[in-house]
Amino acid sequence: SRAYSPNFFLAAVDLAREVRRCDNAWITPGLIECHTHLVFGGDRAREFEMRLQGKSYEEIARAGGGIVSTVAATRAASREELVASAAKRLAGLTREGVTTVEIKSGYGLDLENEIKMLEAAGELAARGDVRVKRAFLGLHALPPEFKDDRAAYVQLVADVMIPAIAAAGLAEAVDAFCENIGFTAEEVDYVFSSALENGLAVKLHAEQLSNQNGAALAARYQALSADHLEHLDDAGIAAMAASGTVAVLLPGAFYFLRETQLPPIAKLRAAGVHMAVASDCNPGTSPMTSPLAALNMACTLFRLTPEEALAGITREGARALGILDDVGTLEVGKVCDLAVWDVKSPAELSYWLGAPLLRERVFAGRVV
Numbered sequence: 001s002r003a004y005s006p007n008f009f010l011a012a013v014d015l016a017r018e019v020r021r022c023d024n025a026w027i028t029p030g031l032i033e034c035h036t037h038l039v040f041g042g043d044r045a046r047e048f049e050m051r052l053q054g055k056s057y058e059e060i061a062r063a064g065g066g067i068v069s070t071v072a073a074t075r076a077a078s079r080e081e082l083v084a085s086a087a088k089r090l091a092g093l094t095r096e097g098v099t100t101v102e103i104k105s106g107y108g109l110d111l112e113n114e115i116k117m118l119e120a121a122g123e124l125a126a127r128g129d130v131r132v133k134r135a136f137l138g139l140h141a142l143p144p145e146f147k148d149d150r151a152a153y154v155q156l157v158a159d160v161m162i163p164a165i166a167a168a169g170l171a172e173a174v175d176a177f178c179e180n181i182g183f184t185a186e187e188v189d190y191v192f193s194s195a196l197e198n199g200l201a202v203k204l205h206a207e208q209l210s211n212q213n214g215a216a217l218a219a220r221y222q223a224l225s226a227d228h229l230e231h232l233d234d235a236g237i238a239a240m241a242a243s244g245t246v247a248v249l250l251p252g253a254f255y256f257l258r259e260t261q262l263p264p265i266a267k268l269r270a271a272g273v274h275m276a277v278a279s280d281c282n283p284g285t286s287p288m289t290s291p292l293a294a295l296n297m298a299c300t301l302f303r304l305t306p307e308e309a310l311a312g313i314t315r316e317g318a319r320a321l322g323i324l325d326d327v328g329t330l331e332v333g334k335v336c337d338l339a340v341w342d343v344k345s346p347a348e349l350s351y352w353l354g355a356p357l358l359r360e361r362v363f364a365g366r367v368v
């Protein structure tokens with residue numbers, strides 16, 4: 001209360017346009033989801049059942065399911081339908097305090113449908129209660145019409161799609177899936193040079209299912225982040241530490257795929273690599289719209305401390321998106337994005353699963 005306040009608080013109260021009481025609440029920066037695939041058509045519940053019956057994610061992908069099946073559903077959907085289905089998932093994020101969300105394309109895999117996805121992602125910000133950052137994920141899977149000509153697709157992404165998307169201002173970054181069921185480091189390299197030439201940042205799905213030396217490649221391009229990293233080796237860790245590339249940990253995908261190989265958390269920590277945490281919300285490997293569940297999994301599955309997990313979905317999420325100067329911490333001069341929580345300690349944000357902890361969300365200085 002005013003009577004007990006030091007002078008700086010009195011000054012703040014006097015300067016504020018509006019004063020709200022948050023008795024006994026904890027206030028954190030608004031949460032930052034730095035890795036999602038929120039926009040897509042259809043769902044893959046059937047594949048979830050197939051995995052439970054013993055099929056692996058790779059087997060399903062090689063048999064024409066996986067990402068490519070979501071591509072068919074996404075191509076068949078109108079932009080309005082994509083906005084409507086993604087808005088429901090976005091509501092799951094915002095009701096747990098998210099104020100910034102990164103959304104990837106990658107289920108269109110031709111220029112028209114990639115643009116449709118990126119425009120749909122942009123429209124989610126139109127209501128003015130969440131900030132959206134977009135990543136063009138052209139190298140997500142090989143589209144069926146190019147199945148006999150990988151090189152032609154990679155060239156199309158690098159030489160046609162990236163310049164068009166950059167010129168239209170539809171994305172801030174280029175992402176890729178570097179994996180034996182995705183794209184080789186060499187293919188990613190070619191596409192990353194186009195990204196840089198066109199003024200876009202890069203980031204990478206790296207070392208999720210196998211070690212492709214993707215993180216080291218990403219680091220060579222000063223990537224904002226390398227994401228997943230279950231199979232990251234020591235050379236990859238050293239490269240990320242040297243380039244300041246953020247490690248984005250996605251325990252939801254680890255959980256849903258029932259992976260056993262953990263990302264090298266202790267080594268990343270020891271090397272001083274910044275670690276972000278995100279839901280990876282997507283129809284295949286992480287059908288999860290709860291950032292707080294991601295925090296819980298980051299602690300229980302990956303052994304992050306609750307403090308690291310919270311930093312991972314605020315400060316480090318902002319760093320992974322290249323927007324730490326504006327958001328991600330509570331500091332004078334930054335945008336006022338806040339989450340107000342009904343908790344007695346911040347560790348509770350990682351501790352509860354499914355509890356309604358958010359009291360209030362503030363986006364750009366406005367309660368929303």
Ligand code: NIG
Pocket residue numbers: 037066067070177205208253280282283284285286
């Ligand atoms: O982050 N691995 C590639 N991308 C997603 C999965 C996409 C999908 O299966 O639809 C991921 O895990």
Ligand code: FE
Pocket residue numbers: 035036037205280282
């Ligand atoms: Fe992903």
